[in-house]
Amino acid sequence: MEIEEKQESNELDYLTLKEIQSQMGLIKKYVSTEERRFLQRVLRKFNANRKKMNRTILFLLTKIYIKPEHALFTQLGIDIGKLLNVSEDEKIQIDKMIQNEIVIQMIKEEKSDTVEQEIYVLLLLLVSLIDFALVQNALLIAQLLYQIVVEQNRRTLDDLAAKVFFYFARVHQLLDKDIEIREKLFSNLRTATIRHDEACQAVLINTLLHNYLRYNLYQQADKLVSKTQFPENSENAQFARYYYYLGRIKAIELDYSESLQYLTQAIRKAPQTGAKGFRLKATKFLCVVQLLMGEIPEKDLFFQKELQHELSPYLEITSASRVGNLSSYLKVIEKYNLIFQNDGTYSLIMRLKHNVIKTGLKKICVSYSRISFADIASKLHLDSENDAEFICAKAIKDGVIDAVIDHENGFLKSNQKINIYTTFIPQKVFDQRIKFCLEIHNNAIKSLQFPDELIRQSEKTTEDQLERAKELAEKANESEEKGFDEGPDEPDHDDI
């Protein structure tokens, strides 16, 4: 029985090897033709490959594709077996597989003759090391990769380099060493900008923003955003991240309507499945920002599959502020204090108190034509009548309630409700909605994609057309997940 299982897993490993072999072929083709779509096809598979990696495959891959005179072995003197922490059992299996015909043939025939191929294999090694929780070892590989990428000046490297930078920053973050690399990231951002290397620019701006926000350096992050221009042709995944960071910055700066816009866009651009950590974080911020604006998030938001459980504290805080009940609001904060602190939403939620009071006051004003300040204070759980009087005065000024104060007799008298349709409010709301629809339409048009003129011409033969169609279908299926399986925010979420 056991043997059978092993056989099966061996079979799978061979399949994976074969698959990667064909991808390596594509990378080679990309380097010689400089047609980006070949590489993109490979990169789309990156996350799928990552899930299939095990120690055996990685060992064989490095054996096949990394030359023995590579810096990995000569300068760093790394023993792959040790690096991967291979156990005795796995060693036996590896030995067995090396003697297999397919592998022998691959070792003989396959070799990497371009840096791109090497980098791809090393990237797989790097992410797998992170997955195996061998982060210290991953750091070695990350530094090596970083060195290779920085020293080479090849445009064909751009997309791979972006990935390298991402994981380079990621490994440092896992080891809490990310403050040290800021300078490096900046110098690379400068280089990338000069070279119009958009893939790297996008990734580097995002990693820097993430780096800043991890240490609550909102001011610096804000400056970075204002001094850089996010490349327009970036992937959706990068845009989603960028918007998410912008949303967070704006929320702290009390610019809630901007923040809301960015966060909605971030969620819209994020993949609908997978990337749970990212969607979760963005949704949490979205919910709080919406509450701060005095809007109540829709109930669907809290009942999304997968996210439902983690969002429940936010549901409670929403219902507390919807009713305008100060004491239950304070209770929820006390109960989930730690969760909110971990999410980084704590200080935003503390600001909600004001909104809760406002909602409460609004309700009172609707239901009473005149009410004494003592009653208001007791209803809103305020300390004294004087508190209530001032709060009402401010609320009147802010336009929250429509009333007048009678100081001598100590009561609040609400004005007659005017028919809302005699004001401009409906028109304004209507305008908002029209603008929203128009924006969606414009965004949709912007993201339409057309095949290049060149490709269209070369597609005359049916074979090419078939291949192209297949590719498009593949793209449609997988572009969703591309580059997003591991958000930098994922582990934060697991920590809770």
Place this chain on the structure above:
Amino acid sequence: MDFNELYRLLSSFTNSVENDFPDFQYCNELLTQLKIQLAEQNILFSSKLEKQNIEGLKIARQTLEFAVILSVKMKENKSFERHISQLKPYYYDYENFLEPSELKLKILGIYLLFLLSQNRIAEFHTELELIKIEERKSKFISFPMRLEEFILDGNYFKIREAFSEKPSELFDFFLEELILSLRSQIAECVQVSYPHLKVKDAFEILMLKDKNDLIEIAQQNDWLISEDDTIHFKLENDNENVQIPSDRLIREIITYAKEMERII
């Protein structure tokens, strides 16, 4: 590196600043000397972090801390802000290298109050984010945090109560500034929410003592003080003010037309 000279200067500087009635000119002279010395030794703005630097960095930090306190005592906004921004790297970027300073929270608290008094609320919040949650419990930090909350709520009554709980004399200067900016905020609130108000109540609400101040505010805001000591506010009558905002409407409709054209 010889720090003896620096230490001597620093201690006479701190002593003279801490004096109840400091001689400002003398203090400033000492501060300039200190800064020159630090700059010559390449400590003041060094970006390099080395072990032997740490002692120098500590001196630089203390110098700046007292420079901040000096600015508060001299009631100078500009030099206060400048010194704070020079000091911040010592608190945040060198956090792991220097042991925490005793004055850190006090100074940051004053800075937060300063931002409040200037009505720079967005900066107040970005600054607050940098302060750890445990540190926010300190009386120096929680004081401006509570004030901010009261201001947001409009709970001006509580603010007056809170003034008596100020954690240090150094907060005085910016509290005064805060009252000034609050008074105009309160005045705005009062004139829309009260039809009329007795003068003696107005004193209390606006945190005023002097009748002339009240008259000045009344003049600024076009309030009428009648003979029976009552202030009458001009109540805006909504119906008369309703005008069709044709400019805005035209602009909006043209935008729609333009967008529609693009779609078709």
